[in-house]
Amino acid sequence: MDLIADILLAAGALGAGFYCFVLGRRLNRFNNLEKGVGGAVAVLSAQVDDLTKTLAAAQETAAKSTETLTELTARAEQTSRRIELQMASFHDIPEAAPVKEPAQKAELPTSGQPMFTRRAAGAR
Template sequence: MELIADIFLVAGALGAGFYCYILSRRLSRFTDLETGVGGAVAVLSVQVDDLTRALEAAQATAGASGDSLENLTDRAESVAKRLELMVASMHDLPPAAQPAPEVKSPLGPIFRRHDSAGASQ
């Protein structure tokens, strides 16, 4: 009976050893820096660095654009104040004389011929 138990114990140890060997090969392929997850992690790390640099550049550009927009807004407000003053001063001017209405002929336009001396015929 002990012999059978020893055989099963040796078989179990050999099975566990074979399983560990297969598992170590799979893990070495899994963590390979070229094709496995290690390679994917390395690529993602490089992409994160690139995105960080791009984000910093975008933030700097946005800050410069914000400053420029603030300056333009200040200029527009000062021009708007000047225009308001000009419009307010226009109320103090007398109204412009109304032009005389044109008299239209019921027959339509009349054409006259002028000679070289300028007198009409």
């Protein structure tokens, strides 16, 4: 009886050892960084890091754009108020008389001699 129990115990130990060997190989293939799920997890992790950096940069750019847009809107409102004030002040100014053009331009006296003469390069 003891011999049968020892044989069954040894067979169970060998079966468990074989099961651990097969399980270890499967786990190595599962964690393989090139082909297995481990590689997919590593790639996805790198992509998440890149997306996080891109999102942070986009949020920073959006915040700067919001600040710039707010400043430009404030300047536009201020300029609009100034223009409205100037337009309102134009209503108080009486209309000016139309500007008359001078009769004719004075002509230079013309004599028979030219105004400019050309000299030779060597003569002074």
